[in-house]
Amino acid sequence: MIKVKLLDMMEKVGMKSQRELSRLTGISQTTLVKVRRKHSFRSDTLDMLCRALDCQPGDLLAYVPDQDATDDPVRDPDVPFDGTGTAIGPGA
Numbered sequence: 700m701i702k703v704k705l706l707d708m709m710e711k712v713g714m715k716s717q718r719e720l721s722r723l724t725g726i727s728q729t730t731l732v733k734v735r736r737k738h739s740f741r742s743d744t745l746d747m748l749c750r751a752l753d754c755q756p757g758d759l760l761a762y763v764p765d766q767d768a769t770d771d772p773v774r775d776p777d778v779p780f781d782g783t784g785t786a787i788g789p790g791a
Contacts, residue, residue: 702763708752712754745760
């Protein structure tokens with residue numbers, strides 16, 4: 700799952716409100732809510748946020764493995780792969 704860290708980054712740079720970020724970037728408050736709620740958003744929105752907050756996309760987004768994906772070989776670091784994405788060996 701992708702975690703959106705927009706509010707954390709706003710706090711880090713001392714930005715007090717979503718309204719302030721909206722004014723600075725020209726991004727509507729509705730779009731900012733969609734970003735925070737992990738709805739899809741355009742890459743130019745991410746670009747504007749990075750520019751306004753002086754950060755990288757990784758400062759705003761993080762990958763967090765799902766709790767229920769423990770039996771998925773793609774996410775299991777103990778299952779070797781053959782280089783094509785296919786799990787090999789015991790338990791594959």
